[in-house]
Each structure stands twice: as C-alpha cells, then as structure tokens.
Amino acid sequence: MTTASPGRRERGTTMAKRKVGAAPTVYDVADAAAVSIATVSRAVRNPESVTPATRERVEQAIHELGYVPSAPARALADRRTGAYGLLLPGFDDLEDAAAPAPSDGSVRITDDRGNRSPIGGAPLYYDEVLRGAEVEAWRHGAALLVAVGRGQGHDIAGRVDGLAVFARTMTDDAIARVAGRTPVVLLADEQAARGIDSVSVDNARGMRALVEHVVGELGIRDLAYLAGPKDSPDDAVRRTGLGQALAAHKVDSRSVRVRHGDFGRARAAQVAAELIAERAPRALVCANDQSALGALDAIRAAGLRVPDDIVVTGFDGIEAGAYATPPITTVRQPMRALGGAAIRALEARIADPTAAPQHLTLPVEVLLRESCPPAL
Template sequence: MQKVPTVYDVAALAGVSIATVSRVFRKPHEVSQATQDRVHAAVLDLGYVPSGSARSLAARRAGAIGLCFPDFDGIDGGPAPIAYADGPVDAQLDPPEGVEPSGDLYISEVMLGTELEAWRHGMAVTIAVARGERGTEIFDNLAGRVDGMVTLSRTVPERLLAHIARRIPVVVIAGPRAGDEYDHIGTDNVAGMQAMTKHVVDVHGIRDVAFVGGPADSPDDHDRFEGFRAGLLAAGIVAPPEPLLRGDFTRGHGRILGRRLVEAGPVPRALVCSNDQTALGVLDALLAAGLRVPDDVIITGFDGIDASEMSRPRITTVRQPMRELGRAAVDTLLCRLGDPLMPPQTRTLPVTVLLRESCGCLA
C-alpha cells in the first residue's frame, strides 16, 4: 500500500507553506489564482484528499446536518440477505395487488429539499431512520456527529429530543409548538383542509361528507381534521367528533379502508382523505368495486405528491410545499447556528388547493 500523501507533501510539491495550502481549501479568495493552480496541480499529482476530521476539529464544526425520520416503511426486522447472481434471470408474474407501494413519498420530497439546501451551503446530510427498539440509540449516535438536527415531529421521545437540544440545535418539521424551545417548520394544514371542505360543500353542493384520517397521534392529521370540522361548521353542517375511519397514511391501508366502506355501504357522497396516499388507496378500492369517481363518490387528498396527478381520475388535493419544508428546515438550522440566542422560530408555509377530476372539476 502506498504512503498516504499529507498536506506537507502538497506544500513541498507546490512550493508554498502548509498555511497557504489550507487557505486554498478554506479561503480561496485570499490566495492568488496562480498559487491556487499550483496547489490544485500538486493535489491531483499526489492524489491528496483533505482530512475532513482535521478540518472539523479546527472549525469546531462537523460540516453535516442530521436528518432523522420515523419508520414509515413498516419494516421491523433487518433486510433479507443479498442473493448474488448464480443462474439464469428469473421471470415472475407481477399482479397489481402484489407488493404494496411505499408510503414515504412525502418524506422523499422533504429529504430532497433538505439535501438541496444543505448542498447550497456546502453542508453534508446524514440520514437515519428511527426504526424499532434501536431508534433512540441511532438518533443519539447521529446527534454526536452533526452540527444540528432536523427531525419529523414525534419521531423520537420528547425527553431524548430535549436532551439532544442541549448540545446541538434542533428543528422540528410538522406539529405545533408544545411549550418547547425548538424551531418549528410546518404548513397551514388547518386552512388548507378547511378550504378543501368548503369547496366540496359549497361548489359541489354535497353535505354527506366524511373524513378518512391517518394515525391518531399524527399532528398533521389532527390539524387537517380540525380544518375539515371548521369547513363543515361554517356551512351549518354538524361536524363529527372523530374521523369516519383511520389508516396509516399508506396507499395499501387506504385500499383496506376503501373496501370496508364498500362492504359497510352506502359509501358517503364525498370522502375527504387526510393525505394523497390514503386517497389513492380508497380510489383503487372504489373503482375495483364498480363505483364511479366522481359520479358516485368524490375523493380528495392532501400533499400534492406526483402519484396524485398520475391516477385516473386525478386526485383533487391540497398541495403543500414538501420540498420547501426541507429547505426551510435547513435554512432555519443554519440561522440558529449563526445566532444561537435568537428566539425560537415558527415558520408556516402556505398551501394550494388543486382542483382536478376526482371532485368533478375538469371532469
């Protein structure tokens, strides 16, 4: 194995001091272009890679942001062993009701926004999933390796989150502030669902409206149901104390709920779903049962994921800026790192109602 080149080797080959080499990497604007060219040529010639740990120690920063989400895929055990190729390619039938699609499309968009904003500021993103019994351990370990943490509301126990926040800044996505001192980023769930409900009642003249919810401990679901109730009450319709049914925000569970509605019958004239994945699953079940959407049943969702625009009919939904949630979380975290004493921030991003075929608009 060849000797690993050091900063001293680069300085010697380029004919400069090690301090100059350091400035080329950290403050290139302080070094002439000719000197930068000599240093970079020496780096390429030697195959030198700057030590990230050494630079972190010098700057007292890790240069990384931690991103922690809950276990949305429902995998409790570890992954199956990898099977390496040792024979012919297998061909299998793939029926439409086979493996249920993942329910993490919302998370994927938030993650992308986080990565984009971190990249823009020259930061890395370390991602962890708080899965199973080791979730809190993983979260704690991650916190020791990053400059700040972005996490979805209720991903980890409140006591652990408070413990982490004593060491590094914490930004929480979704969920209302509950007497804590963290920075919060969210969208206007209440107003968005109230506007959607008002559209179904006022524009389409439907009073037989039911809410198909998500997990009872979801802050987003709670706010969306409150917006649904507010929309009904504003129209003089008695608002139910609880959703008609609850799922887990996945399309697979949405199908199960849709089948229950068909079996119980009659299906309400309009179903306002707490998220797009649930709405898509309900749509699958109703169409399979021979019901027509929107002629027999109106269906609406919330999130604005791509799949809601590719269904037939397309799902009327409330689009929230999922990617911007991630970007705003990183921006807020960097502001906190620059000014640790600023007051706790709460940022609420706007939403937009997208009227499509599943409610009868554009049909």
C-alpha cells in the same frame, strides 16, 4: 533575491520539495498557488469569498497536486463535524429491505395482476423532504446523515452539528435532552410551545380551502374522512381545517364518518373498502395522497367510478397522485422546501444559540384535478 512573505511563496516550490508519494496538504496547495492557507480554506469552503483569479489558482493547484481536504482536520479546526442529521420515523415495512436469497440462476415469474403490491407510503413523501435537506446541506458545505427509526436521536446527535427530527420520531423528553447539547429543529410538528425551532406547512388552511371547495363549490355534504394515525400532529391540524370548513358551511361535523389509517396505501384501501361496504360517501377526503391512492384502489375494486360516484381528495402533492387514474385533487405542500428550511434553521441556531425559538410555517396550494368534478 526576492523574499516571499509567510504563506505566499513562489509558485511551484512545493512541487519540487514534497516527498514523492506523500499525500498533499493544505500547505502544499498554498505554496503551489502562492497564497495563504486561510485563502485556500476560503476558496474551498466559500468560493465566492475570493477573487476569480485566486480561486482559479487554488483550483489548479488542487487539481495538479491531487489534494483532498481532510474532513477530520477541518472539523477539529472549526469544532464542527461538517454534517447534519435527519431523523425519520420508523417504517413498518423495513424488513422488505433485507437482502434476498442468493440467485440460483433462475428468475421467478409471479402473476401479480390481481394483487398489486402498492408502493410504500413513507418514501414518496420523505424522499422529497430528504432531497431538500441534502441539497441545502451541500450548499453549506456539509454532509447529511440520515437515521431511520424511533428513538435513534441519541445515537446520531453526537455525530452531527444539528439534528432535524420528524414528528412522532422521538418523545418530548428525549427531544429536550438532545436539544440540551445539539441544535434541534422539529419537522412537520406545529406544537410551537415546546420552545424548540420548528418548520411545518399550513396544514389547517390547506385542508380548509380544499374542503370548502368540495362543500361550497361542488355542493357535496355527504363526506367521509380517511384520517392518518391518531398520534400524528399533521393529521390533527388537518382535521382542524376540515372542521373549520364544515362549520363555515353549516355542515354538522358529526355527519362525517372518520376512519383512521396509517398514511399508507394498503391500509387506506382496506379502510375505504369498509366505508364503501357500509355506505359509499359522495366524497372521500383523505389525510394524504398515499391514502387517496389506496382509496382509488378500493373504489375501482367495488366497481364504482371517480368522480362520478365518489369524489376523492388527498394532501401532499406527491408525483404519484398527478399520474393516478384519475389524477388526484390535492393540497400540495413544499416538501423539498421543508427539508431545506430545516437545515437553514439549524445553521441559524448554530450561529446564535441564544436566539428565541423560530417557528416557520410554509404555504400550501390546492391543486384541482380530475378526481373532483367541475364546480357547479
């Protein structure tokens, strides 16, 4: 007679003993695969940690039994929720997501040729960052919980193992309070003095390189800057890069007209139209690609041409900029990598809560496209 060691029984005994209709457990899988429950856990959460043969037996047992891992049980065992949080700023157009009135069977036809509704500015950038965070969370066997709106950090922090927070989403005091009980990483915020992990991109160098091309290579000295919101850390650093490029080429920064938008296309079109009405600049440097798309709208409406009459540049590298008419010269930032780096920073903080704060700056790339003429 053969005696099996604890956790390693003859394969198939559980199939006969388990009550018909009862939900299979990890013990059932361990019995069916003739392994320990710890091995089942490793095979499910970190497949590379077990041999291929063992992994195949566990997967076959899971398939035959119809086993679904219990997230609450796993969280209790690990003292983790199995989820990360991503907190996005509130958008001004959230009411557009409200459900429409029930259909009466008819389809409305609207002539929108003279009044195109621009794509919302926020999703094009944030969707890419969100996707990067989602994929990285999945790689760590975790889910991603997303909240939208200012001041929601307290609501989400207690439900996740760590929280990634975008700039301008929470006050400094609120961030400090949340960070006291939940690991926090700041996104798109280069104010490293806060003592909290942060991930950002090289905004200053990117904007400096772009403007040095416009001023130095194209010889343009008549510029206007379509800025973002006044409280945006990203915009503040990009303006620093703008100033550095102007100084390097001895262009008086006071000669550059600066107008603030909100990073959105509709507002940018209004601001660009106002600049053109005053006096069209030779180059319009925009704080982001959505603003550059709005500038193209205003320039077309004024009967001017890009780049013949006005050179336009953006920042971000969103896909819409590459398919604009003409395609927009821009600074491409690694948006998906930004989201992924945030999750890895949270993992590192959870692994070592006493480590010094990490401040990661990701590189950017200038993409020259048809909204700028060839260099002189």
